[in-house]
Amino acid sequence: MTLRSNTRRASSPTRRRRIGRALVPLLLPMALIAAACGQKDGVAGTAEDGGSGASPSAPAGSQAPAATAPGGTGGTGGTGGTGSTTPGETTVPGQTTPPGESTVAPTQPPAAAVYEPGDNDADGVTDDKIVIGIHAPVTGASPIPQESFDIGKDIYWQFVNENAPDRLFGREVEVVFRDDEFDPQRAVQVCREMVEEEGAFLLVGGGGADQVTACAQYASENGIPYLSAGVNEEGLSDLETYFATSLTYSQQAPLIVAQLKEEGFDQAALVVSDTPSFEDFNESVKTAAEEGGLELIFETRINKNADPTESATVAQQLKNSGAEAVILLASPVVYVLGLAPGAANQSYDPRWIGPGVTSGLNIVTSIGCPNVGNGEFFSPTPGLDLITDLDPDFQWAYKQFGGGEPADDIGLQLWSINKAISIMLEQTGQELGRAAFMNTLVNTASFDNGIYAPLAFTPDDHFGGTGAHLLEADCEQKLYVTAADFVPAE
Amino acid sequence: MNEALRARLGWIVGAVLAVGLAVVLIVTGEENALVIGVTQGSAYGMVALGLVLVYKSSGVFNFAQGEFGTVALFVLYLLDFETNYWLAMAGALAVAAVMGFLTERIVIRPLFEAPRVILLVATAGVALLAIGVQIWFGDAQGKPIDKAFDRVDRITVLGVQVTDQQLALIVVLVALAALLALFFTKSNLGLAIIGASQEPTATELVGISVKRLSSFIWVIAAVLGGLAAVIAVPNLGSFGPGIMTSQFLIPAFTAAVLGGMTSLPGAFVGGVLIGIVQSVATSAPVFQDIPGTKSTLVVFIVLLVVLLVRPQGLLGKPAR
Numbered sequence A: 001m002t003l004r005s006n007t008r009r010a011s012s013p014t015r016r017r018r019i020g021r022a023l024v025p026l027l028l029p030m031a032l033i034a035a036a037c038g039q040k041d042g043v044a045g046t047a048e049d050g051g052s053g054a055s056p057s058a059p060a061g062s063q064a065p066a067a068t069a070p071g072g073t074g075g076t077g078g079t080g081g082t083g084s085t086t087p088g089e090t091t092v093p094g095q096t097t098p099p100g101e102s103t104v105a106p107t108q109p110p111a112a113a114v115y116e117p118g119d120n121d122a123d124g125v126t127d128d129k130i131v132i133g134i135h136a137p138v139t140g141a142s143p144i145p146q147e148s149f150d151i152g153k154d155i156y157w158q159f160v161n162e163n164a165p166d167r168l169f170g171r172e173v174e175v176v177f178r179d180d181e182f183d184p185q186r187a188v189q190v191c192r193e194m195v196e197e198e199g200a201f202l203l204v205g206g207g208g209a210d211q212v213t214a215c216a217q218y219a220s221e222n223g224i225p226y227l228s229a230g231v232n233e234e235g236l237s238d239l240e241t242y243f244a245t246s247l248t249y250s251q252q253a254p255l256i257v258a259q260l261k262e263e264g265f266d267q268a269a270l271v272v273s274d275t276p277s278f279e280d281f282n283e284s285v286k287t288a289a290e291e292g293g294l295e296l297i298f299e300t301r302i303n304k305n306a307d308p309t310e311s312a313t314v315a316q317q318l319k320n321s322g323a324e325a326v327i328l329l330a331s332p333v334v335y336v337l338g339l340a341p342g343a344a345n346q347s348y349d350p351r352w353i354g355p356g357v358t359s360g361l362n363i364v365t366s367i368g369c370p371n372v373g374n375g376e377f378f379s380p381t382p383g384l385d386l387i388t389d390l391d392p393d394f395q396w397a398y399k400q401f402g403g404g405e406p407a408d409d410i411g412l413q414l415w416s417i418n419k420a421i422s423i424m425l426e427q428t429g430q431e432l433g434r435a436a437f438m439n440t441l442v443n444t445a446s447f448d449n450g451i452y453a454p455l456a457f458t459p460d461d462h463f464g465g466t467g468a469h470l471l472e473a474d475c476e477q478k479l480y481v482t483a484a485d486f487v488p489a490e
Numbered sequence B: 001m002n003e004a005l006r007a008r009l010g011w012i013v014g015a016v017l018a019v020g021l022a023v024v025l026i027v028t029g030e031e032n033a034l035v036i037g038v039t040q041g042s043a044y045g046m047v048a049l050g051l052v053l054v055y056k057s058s059g060v061f062n063f064a065q066g067e068f069g070t071v072a073l074f075v076l077y078l079l080d081f082e083t084n085y086w087l088a089m090a091g092a093l094a095v096a097a098v099m100g101f102l103t104e105r106i107v108i109r110p111l112f113e114a115p116r117v118i119l120l121v122a123t124a125g126v127a128l129l130a131i132g133v134q135i136w137f138g139d140a141q142g143k144p145i146d147k148a149f150d151r152v153d154r155i156t157v158l159g160v161q162v163t164d165q166q167l168a169l170i171v172v173l174v175a176l177a178a179l180l181a182l183f184f185t186k187s188n189l190g191l192a193i194i195g196a197s198q199e200p201t202a203t204e205l206v207g208i209s210v211k212r213l214s215s216f217i218w219v220i221a222a223v224l225g226g227l228a229a230v231i232a233v234p235n236l237g238s239f240g241p242g243i244m245t246s247q248f249l250i251p252a253f254t255a256a257v258l259g260g261m262t263s264l265p266g267a268f269v270g271g272v273l274i275g276i277v278q279s280v281a282t283s284a285p286v287f288q289d290i291p292g293t294k295s296t297l298v299v300f301i302v303l304l305v306v307l308l309v310r311p312q313g314l315l316g317k318p319a320r
Helices: A006-010 A013-036 A146-152 A155-163 A184-196 A209-221 A249-262 A276-292 A307-321 A332-345 A361-367 A384-390 A394-402 A409-428 A432-445 B003-007 B009-027 B031-058 B065-079 B085-110 B114-140 B164-186 B188-198 B200-205 B210-236 B244-258 B264-283 B294-310
Strands: A129-136 A172-180 A203-204 A226-228 A242-244 A265-271 A295-302 A325-329 A351-354 A376-379 A467-474 A481-488 B155-157 B161-163
Touching: A129 A209, A129 A409, A146 A172, A146 A409, A155 A409, A172 A184, A172 A332, A172 A409, A184 A203, A184 A394, A203 A209, A203 A409, A209 A226, A209 A242, A209 A276, A209 A376, A226 A409, A242 A432, A249 A276, A249 A325, A249 A351, A249 A467, A265 A276, A265 A307, A276 A295, A276 A325, A295 A307, A295 A332, A307 A332, A307 B244, A307 B264, A325 A332, A325 B210, A332 A351, A332 A361, A332 B210, A361 A376, A361 A467, A361 A481, A376 A481, A376 B200, A384 A394, A384 A409, A384 A481, A394 A409, A409 A432, A409 B065, B009 B031, B031 B065, B031 B161, B031 B164, B031 B188, B031 B210, B031 B244, B031 B264, B065 B085, B065 B114, B065 B210, B085 B114, B085 B210, B155 B164, B161 B244, B164 B188, B164 B210, B164 B264, B188 B200, B188 B210, B200 B210, B210 B244, B244 B264, B264 B294
Parallel strands: A129 A172, A129 A203, A203 A226, A226 A242, A265 A295, A265 A325, A325 A351, A351 A376
Antiparallel strands: A376 A467, A467 A481, B155 B161
């Protein structure tokens, strides 16, 4: 069943470009005003006062295919200003301006600083360098390809360094990476190392909800900004320095239910990993199902490291329940090595659907096909089939800096979050510190990197995602392709 | 009590327990767990067979048993691109045999006189080294692996499809357990191995090379580990570094202890029992409120109860 709504189709790139062209006469004057106010590319409605006024350079003799510098053109002058948007106002998902061009929503009034600089406020920042630490599981029970991380972790920054070296006020970004081995305790250890030994200014979680939660808690205790794709809310919602750059699992629950209803399912089963941090997703799905008219006919929690017998038993229970769709939040290992083959061995082929990110990675289809051929997962980024439409710089940069390796979806995840961070750093200005950076995040109406749905943080809400892409498995190509782009959060 | 009856007590208890368990599961609507337990538990049983073999002959808990299998899987994966599946499988088992031989010659033999705990740690070292090498050469990612038999719906038992691959596993396991039991009780070589494990000096004195026997046992154990992996894991569709250690070794150890560390048929029975208990613990409503790894918890409770009642395990012989 692959019914898609017209509204989803309406947000296809072609239509977005049409909308963009139609809005040019309206946007142009606004762009000029915003540029005069120092509006940065990809930023809507800043309130941070006292920006440095340094302007990002256009690529000098750039060979990049994009018409603009990475992240696009910028204005001059300070970032404070006046405007008409209200705090938290976002760019409409799916109707953003084309990639590389400025989002030019008017700014909001200056807001009071939420964060005060601490003793180590500028650690990891010098006149010519910013250090960013990334951790992810590349060994352990649920590994993500290490080579992809090694190559992809700083391709965006190489691209910026080459094409717009002044964009971050003369600073280059150095990325340090550590393997957290899919172990929360190890994650804290490597995060501490990256901060204390490598001098990371901010930390990024590359995957694994429990590791993200553990490291984010460490970061919060030490006043260090921490960004990751949205995972659980439990354990993260009250952390002052944590920021989710896409919808949390709970926020994706209504999208999952809506998607299943759209595909014609009235019943589904729910399988969630038994880690306590997924309790919020479990409850959110139940609530969304009730509100959305989807009957949950079977529910169970599965061990985070379920063995083959447990997985086979759960697969049999799913089959016995008669569920034709299964909402799943578990590690890719449990999905690929356990549930999907367990179901296939019983000639049971349900629609697997769940929140992003890791089950929607191409590593899942490359080793799990054909058993995962009916899988569909939300993701902060689209599939590789759509990225060139959204951000042509990505493929170009991989050709230039990828050492001959083809671009992959791990690289796209890294490119996207680095691009978002770049916009945030630029918006913060030359006087960069941890407090200033986080004040920028919570006082800016939205950040739009052209790949994610725009990000909108407030002082009280650090879960910044406003939409997601939907990926579906294509076992002929053994990868995920984009089924719907910029699906807005409900 | 009659000596013959005493010797068979384990079998009688095991049979009664098995029948009782089957009846309870069918009556309570958990009959699926019975079939899943047998099919999944057979894999544990086959790994346990190798563990028992090494323990029986040398008193060593072999933590490298799982990795003999994972290495075989990597070889099967690589050769499957180059040649037909059966040749690839033969190559995989040959490499497992070589690994077993090398482990014995390089690690076990130099430590032959050392306390058993040193050997235990040494085998754990072999396992970790093997996993490291797998990651080094094959990266940490999963790899798809083909089945020898693709059909999944030929047989349905109590509502559960038993795939041809699972059927092959059960048949091979039963055959191997029986053959090895006969080997150790009826053949001169088997009796020599038992003799070497109990009285190595006396065995040397009658002209039998204990070291050569040790090599032989490790090669057979490694082939058993390889066989378990190349038959059981394709049911999962893919594998990664250390899969036999992370997914199969602990249940297999438990199965071996439950069956009686010296009993080869006990390894089979223990494996199946562990599979059934895990499956029941996952599906039965009575266990649903247990948080965390309930299947592991229930398995260890069962193990504890069995060992309290019968310390030598279900089919093991009491220490004299």
